[in-house]
Amino acid sequence: MSAEKTLNDGPVGRALWSVSAPMTIGILGVLSVGLADAFFLARDGETSLAAIGYVFPVITALTSLSIGLSAGTNTVISQAIGRGEDAEDRRRMTLHAMSLALALACSVSLLIYLLSPYLYGAMGAEGEVLNKILGYMRFWCLSFPFLVTGMALNAVFRAAGRSGVAAVTMLLQALLNIALGPVLIFGIGPIPAFSMDGAGMASLIARMTSFAGLVLFARHAGVLRFDAAPWQGAIASVRRIVRVGAPAAMSNAINPLGMAIVTGFVATIGDTAVAGFGAATRVQGVVVVPLLALSSGIGPVVGQAWGAGDTARAREGLRLCHLACGVFGIAVAALLLMTAGPLAALMTSGSEAQAYTATYLRIASWGFMGYGVLITANAAMNARDRALWSMSLSGTRIFALYVPMTWAGVQLAGYPGMIIGALVANLISGWMALVAVRAVGLGVTGWAPVRVPSEWLAARLGGQGTPARD
Incomplete structure (x- = not known):
């Protein structure tokens, strides 16, 4: 792989920064698409805003499946780099990962397209809201294979320490999507107004264009080749990717699945509450x-360090991640406490949903630090080839904490109760993540509230409290 970077030289903080900093820009670009869609659709009408509120957790869950698959690709490639494996073998792994991503994405797209009327109906959408959702999902499902396959290729660049390539690709795709959004939603000149369908069309065009550009660049850079026995070792590559990617995909999809369930709880309050919750x-x-950028950056750092046998470097990288999560979480919660009102007014165009958005941001933000600790811990455990641990951690967070606590909150105190339930669930999950990473040999040592339960957990699962290396 040309211009490949090792992440095992120099201070671990610098290595983490070199991967995470560019991803901040890239991820911000991708997520800004959802923010821009909500902004434009709020001006298209409250029906469109409510519709995107139902859509958001479902498409986030599906996108998270692709992120999990890319985690498998990242783990296999980064550990191969750390072990010094042949570049030709890694190019074959890249092709195998993209082929697997394309096959799975096409299957999932078809399934979701066929099930959308029943899925969103079960979530509480009906009438004109449901019609808008189904129109949007037609185009979104067509764009999904381009998104997933592109993410697999981006994971290869990140694994090699070249996150700038992935970040630029993500940012350019987002900019094109945001530029096309208002044109297709509201219409301009000879282009008619497609309303919410236009948001789906914008995503399709942007993802197709971005994928084509990324493939051309990968071939030029020597990352992707279609000759030299491309299918040699395909079964072995797929097995290695799936071993991490399958549980990682489930781990990533569990979180937005929980959000989809909670959206159903909020729907019992009314469509205005769903619109406010979706905007928030x-x-x-x-x-x-x-925090998402840190979770993208820690994977290659831990993967290359673990592949090279430098377990102390992997642990130090994760420690720095968790410290950053704590500082950032407190700072952003304090900021949102003061700015939630203006942000809510901007995102809801001053509609009745504004109060719901502001209330959520003021309260739920105090749990962001726990969420950050969780997702960076999951990424590190995936890179350390312990994806089942991260899946178990995410499953426990959602099904034992987040869903029950938000349901109880809605029953006891309505919408504010739901938010408090989410806050408590995130804080407990952060502590659980500290326990889990220590149990697999990636966490801090000597802190009793983490040490005792992690040793108990490792013993129950047949492992050791601080395993050295496979």
């Missing part, structure tokens, strides 16, 4: 971009 979660998605 979009703001949340953009605000936590640095």
Whole structure:
């Protein structure tokens, strides 16, 4: 792979920064698409805003499946680089990962397209809101294979320490999507107004264009080749990718699945509450971009270090991640406490949903630090080839904490109760993540509230409290 970077030289903080910083820009661009869609659709009418509120958790869950698959690709490639494996073999792995991503994405797209009327109907959407959702999903499902296959290729660049390539690709795709959004939603000149369908069309065009450009660049850079026995070792590559990618995909999809369930709880309050909740979660998605960038950056750092046998470097990288999560989480919560009102007014165009958006941002933001610790821990465990641990952690967070606590909150105190339930679930999940990473040999040592349960957990699962290396 040309211009390949090792992440095992120099201070670990610098290596983490070199991967995470560019991804902040890239992820911000991608998430800004959802924010821009909510902004434009709020001006298209409250029906469109409510519709995108139903859509958001479902498409986030599907996108998270692709992120999990790219985590498998990242783990296989980064560990191969750390072990010094042949570049030709890694190029074959890249082709195998993209082929697997394309096949799975096409299957999922078809399934979701066929099930959308029943899925969104079960979530509480009906009438004109449901019609707008189905129109949007037609185009979104067509764009999904381009998104997933492109993410697999981006993961290869990140694994090699070249996150700038992935970040630029993500940013350019987002800019094109945002530029096309208002044109296709409201119409201009000879282009008619497509309303919410236009938002789906914009995503399709942007993803197709971005994927084509990324493939051309990958071939030029020598990352992707279609000759030299391309299918040699395909079964072995797919097995290695799936071993991490399958549980990682489930781990990533569990979180937005929980959000979809909670959207159903909010729907019992009314469509206005769903619109406000949807707008708030979009703001949340953009605000936590640095945490998502850290989770993207820690994977290659841990993967290359673990492949090279430098377990101390892997642990130090994750420690720095968790410290950053704590500082950032407190700072952003304090900021949102003061700015939630203006942000809510901007995202809801001053509609009745504004109060719901502002209330969520003021309260839920105090749990962002716990969420950051969780997702960076999951990324590190995936890179350390412990994807089942991260899947179990995410499953526990959603099904034992987030869903039950938000349901109880809605029953006891309505919408504010739901938010408090989400806050408590995130804080507990952060502590659980610290326990889990120590149990697999990636966490801090010597802190009793983490040490004791992690040793108990490792013993129950047949492992050791601080395993050295496979």
